[in-house]
Amino acid sequence: MLREKYILLLLTNVKRPRSMAGESEKKILLEMVQADGADEGCVTFVLHDEDHTLGNSLRYMIMKKSVLVTDVEFCGYTITHPSESKINFRIQTRGGVPAVEPLRRGLTELNDVCQHVLNTFQARVNEFKERQEQPME
Amino acid sequence: MAATRRNVEEIRTRVILGEFGVKNVHTTDFPGNYPGFDDTWNMPAFQRNFRVDVVHMDESSMEFDMVGVDAAIANAFRRILLAEVHTTDFPGNYPGFDDTWNMSAFQRNFRVDVVHMDESSMEFDMVGVDAAIANAFRRILLAEVPTMAIEKVFIYNNTSIVQDEVLAHRLGLVPIRADPRLFEYKNTAEGSAEEEASEIDTIQLQLKVKCSRNPRASKDSSDPRELYLNHMVYSRDITWVPIGNQADVFADCSIGPVHDDILIAQLRPGQELDITMHCVKGVGKDHAKFSPVATASYRLLPDISLLETVEGERAERLKRCFSPGVMQVEDVDGRKVARVVNSRLDTCSREVLRHSDLKNAVKLGRVRDHFIFTVESTGILPPDVLVTEAIKVLMTKCQTFLNELNSTDLG
Numbered sequence: 147m148l149r150e151k152y153i154l155l156l157l158t159n160v161k162r163p164r165s166m167a168g169e170s171e172k173k174i175l176l177e178m179v180q181a182d183g184a185d186e187g188c189v190t191f192v193l194h195d196e197d198h199t200l201g202n203s204l205r206y207m208i209m210k211k212s213v214l215v216t217d218v219e220f221c222g223y224t225i226t227h228p229s230e231s232k233i234n235f236r237i238q239t240r241g242g243v244p245a246v247e248p249l250r251r252g253l254t255e256l257n258d259v260c261q262h263v264l265n266t267f268q269a270r271v272n273e274f275k276e277r278q279e280q281p282m283e
Numbered sequence: 284m285a286a287t288r289r290n291v292e293e294i295r296t297r298v299i300l301g302e303f304g305v306k307n308v309h310t311t312d313f314p315g316n317y318p319g320f321d322d323t324w325n326m327p328a329f330q331r332n333f334r335v336d337v338v339h340m341d342e343s344s345m346e347f348d349m350v351g352v353d354a355a356i357a358n359a360f361r362r363i364l365l366a367e368v369h370t371t372d373f374p375g376n377y378p379g380f381d382d383t384w385n386m387s388a389f390q391r392n393f394r395v396d397v398v399h400m401d402e403s404s405m406e407f408d409m410v411g412v413d414a415a416i417a418n419a420f421r422r423i424l425l426a427e428v429p430t431m432a433i434e435k436v437f438i439y440n441n442t443s444i445v446q447d448e449v450l451a452h453r454l455g456l457v458p459i460r461a462d463p464r465l466f467e468y469k470n471t472a473e474g475s476a477e478e479e480a481s482e483i484d485t486i487q488l489q490l491k492v493k494c495s496r497n498p499r500a501s502k503d504s505s506d507p508r509e510l511y512l513n514h515m516v517y518s519r520d521i522t523w524v525p526i527g528n529q530a531d532v533f534a535d536c537s538i539g540p541v542h543d544d545i546l547i548a549q550l551r552p553g554q555e556l557d558i559t560m561h562c563v564k565g566v567g568k569d570h571a572k573f574s575p576v577a578t579a580s581y582r583l584l585p586d587i588s589l590l591e592t593v594e595g596e597r598a599e600r601l602k603r604c605f606s607p608g609v610m611q612v613e614d615v616d617g618r619k620v621a622r623v624v625n626s627r628l629d630t631c632s633r634e635v636l637r638h639s640d641l642k643n644a645v646k647l648g649r650v651r652d653h654f655i656f657t658v659e660s661t662g663i664l665p666p667d668v669l670v671t672e673a674i675k676v677l678m679t680k681c682q683t684f685l686n687e688l689n690s691t692d693l694g
Contacts (some may be wrong), residue, residue, distance in 0.1 A: 175683060175684065175687050176684060176687040176688070176691075178691075193684065196680070197422075198418075198419075198422065199418075199419045199422040199423055199426075199427070199677070199680075200419070200677070200680050200681075202415045202418065202419065203415045203416045203418075203419040203677070205415070206370065206413050206415035206416065207384065209373045209374075210373065210374065210382070210383060210384035211374065211383055211384050246688060249684075249688065250685065250688055253681045253682075253684050253685045253688075254681070254685065255384065255386070256416075256677070256681050257678050257681040257682060257685070258386060259386075259389065259412075259416060260674050260675075260677050260678045260681070261678065262389070262390055262393060263393070263395075263409075263412070263416075263420075263674055264671060264674040264675070264678075266393060266394065266395045267395045267407075267667075267670060267671065267674065268671060270395045270396065270397050270407070271397055271400070271667045273397075274397035274400055275400075278400075
């Protein structure tokens, strides 16, 4: 809590909770925090109810395309406090690319990676099961 | 003036060991900190001042002086030497390597090999993926794949020696066979009909046991198994009480404890338990009782290579340094020669490094992107289903945040 207050003190003109439709009842999942005067390329995303599981794998996917393809200058995350279930996910870009772009691309690619892992895993498990059934016949 | 100048010089170049502590530990010579000093980074000056003197060197150790560089940089070298186990193949880190993400290359290299699988445990290799992603799967298996577990215990009567709260805790940990995918999370938000247990989110169980004397026991017996009836309460005594249409929907999947023989309490004649329980859907990060796995872990594939031929007594000793089956001593033209046959079996104990004549003959390593996963289910779901569910959980996370991004007006 203290840590968050500190951030809020530092950053005036903070963009406050953005969430899906039905704002009052819906739980906030994603927030964007930007410093006053900073462009769209320097954003801290607050991912609620997330930890190293998504944080580290997403950071990896975003860092993997950092140099040539798009210009991500920095990508990192912190867990604000062990008793708070949220992470601050920071992205800084070069050349005025909005920070949402690498985030969106990272999420899409992580999803694609999972899809491929899932397909491969299921195919091999089915093969294994077939192989096990054969000797019994 | 000359004195203060010397003082400043001392602060800039020396760590002072005082009687009550150490002074001037941190680097302070940043530009602008010291009037009259030009502390901006100057490459030629650095190159002029920087030097390395090798003091001592043999095949296994060396000592050298590194002069004219900041602690930040020297420490970076030290840390890298000590433990460079982190992922470093990010784009631009290694000149000449293209480390940018390449989906087709990933799909070409990625593979899964199932080594062993039965209804409660499995071992498989996942090759060609980074630790960040493999670890995400492991973490999700432990904490974010949902199961059904006893959440509410209504104790109508408990005259046993086990206290109510202890009994409730024990009951909570009993794995309940019910497919969590067929249930909804119970809505615990304020104002919702919280106390109402509905057929879509709750399983009701009952435990009703009373202990009595066995009338057919022999007079001189002292064995409680013979003297009493129902004196041991096992998980098999828990019965399912269907709510609503559950009896029809789950007719062919017997809902109840996975294991029959979990001892819940011991009773003596006259004592009884009369308990109703509600199971709800939950995840392991809320409470460990919801975790669907006994263990889910991975290790990196060991990679052992011999750098020279090791023969005779040394070969035998080398073999004994590793787990059984890793090394083999073979007979080559009457000489005993050591050979690596299966480095997968090794526990990576580093015993070999204690033998000064052997340590330079082998190279011990682990393959950075080869994960040997072991998943042991609690028996609620088969292990392969758990892994697929874990992967789907990570995909759901991605999609949730993508939707969230698309529904905001930015981007």
